[in-house]
Amino acid sequence: MNALPSFSAATLTIDPAVETERIVAALRGQLRSLRKRGLVLGVSGGIDSSVSTALAVRAVGAQNVCCLFMPENDSDPESLRLGQLLTQTFGVEGIVEDIGPSLKAMGCYERRDSFIRKLVPDYGPGWASKIVIANALEGAAYNISWLVVQDPEGNQSRHRMTPEVYLGIVAATNMKQRTRKQIEYYHADRLNFAVIGTPNRLEYDQGFFVKNGDGAADVKPIAHLYKSQVYQLAEYLGVPEEIRRRPPTTDTYSLAHTQEEFYFSLPYDRMDLCLYGLNHGVPASAVAAAAALTEEQVQSVWADIAAKRKATRYLHLPPLLVEKVEEAGA
Numbered sequence: 600m601n602a603l604p605s606f607s608a609a610t611l612t613i614d615p616a617v618e619t620e621r622i623v624a625a626l627r628g629q630l631r632s633l634r635k636r637g638l639v640l641g642v643s644g645g646i647d648s649s650v651s652t653a654l655a656v657r658a659v660g661a662q663n664v665c666c667l668f669m670p671e672n673d674s675d676p677e678s679l680r681l682g683q684l685l686t687q688t689f690g691v692e693g694i695v696e697d698i699g700p701s702l703k704a705m706g707c708y709e710r711r712d713s714f715i716r717k718l719v720p721d722y723g724p725g726w727a728s729k730i731v732i733a734n735a736l737e738g739a740a741y742n743i744s745w746l747v748v749q750d751p752e753g754n755q756s757r758h759r760m761t762p763e764v765y766l767g768i769v770a771a772t773n774m775k776q777r778t779r780k781q782i783e784y785y786h787a788d789r790l791n792f793a794v795i796g797t798p799n800r801l802e803y804d805q806g807f808f809v810k811n812g813d814g815a816a817d818v819k820p821i822a823h824l825y826k827s828q829v830y831q832l833a834e835y836l837g838v839p840e841e842i843r844r845r846p847p848t849t850d851t852y853s854l855a856h857t858q859e860e861f862y863f864s865l866p867y868d869r870m871d872l873c874l875y876g877l878n879h880g881v882p883a884s885a886v887a888a889a890a891a892l893t894e895e896q897v898q899s900v901w902a903d904i905a906a907k908r909k910a911t912r913y914l915h916l917p918p919l920l921v922e923k924v925e926e927a928g929a
Contacts, residue, residue, distance in 0.1 A: 608871075611828055611872075615836075619657060622654050626654065626818060629793070630659065638663065639783055639786050639787045639795070640794065642682040642693070644680070644684075645681075646838070646847065647821060648685075652689060653836035656689045665692050666692065667783060670699065671697070672853075681842050684839055684841065698782065711772060714767035715728055721750070728854055732744050732864055745760065772851060772852070776813045796816025796817075798822050799828075800821075800825050800874070801825065801870055801871065806908070806911020872889050873901065
């Protein structure tokens with residue numbers, strides 16, 4: 600009887616050269632089918648948009664790639680600096696579109712702050728905030744979200760949100776992603792380019808995107824790749840080391856905010872192992888050993904994955920019709 604192959608982080612190792620060529624070939628074919636001549640994407644200074652940029656350059660050449668930097672009032676200046684480092688590295692046109700004034704005019708910040716003031720009446724200029732979730736390993740039956748605020752003196756406090764406050768803050772904040780996508784499609788229409796979406800497999804699977812915001816795109820070239828595999832491509836493609844070292848961040852809230860504390864509750868490398876194990880029927884004991892978790896913790900993470908899949912399924916759905924419209928292919 601043959602022993603089962605061991606499961607470890609090495610299980611997610613890919614051949615970056617082969618994978619690059621496969622993605623590049625797919626992008627070229629997709630552009631032909633869409634009748635577009637290039638690619639446009641928003642660049643955040645993070646690993647996913649950086650790898651997507653490098654793949655786009657491989658597919659259509661730097662002259663046919665347009666990168667957009669879209670800072671707003673809460674953005675970390677490092678995002679713009681690293682994004683510009685990326686475009687300089689790959690010789691791509693980069694355009695700065697400050698969406699802060701548009702968001703202010705639409706009431707994004709004031710709408711958000713009015714919901715925060717339901718819990719923290721003094722919240723105003725000079726304050727900062729973010730939303731965090733409980734760690735999945737704590738074994739809670741439900742993911743509980745908390746509001747963290749910081750006053751002008753740097754004192755932080757944590758507050759349990761009502762559904763009204765949580766939904767109001769998220770709804771206002773989602774205006775950022777939807778405004779960025781509007782700008783991306785303006786430039787795509789102007790250039791006859793296709794829009795790249797940049798989710799990796801963790802984000803795509805778990806619904807870590809805004810519908811008709813960063814979830815909207817014509818092509819999503821890395822949605823099949825686990826986050827650790829995206830890092831493998833980044834090194835192969837020559838993404839600057841400074842970008843590869845940067846911790847994954849949402850860069851959405853005014854307080855510094857990692858993806859781990861906002862959504863995934865585990866570092867990406869351990870989440871990769873848990874998700875891969877669940878997808879491929881790897882025993883919980885093997886996943887636990889590989890991810891330095893207990894079997895009970897793995898089961899808790901798997902339950903969290905299932906819950907997020909169920910809650911965010913609608914994000915993947917096209918508009919629902921009363922009946923199929925055959926002539927339109929829908």
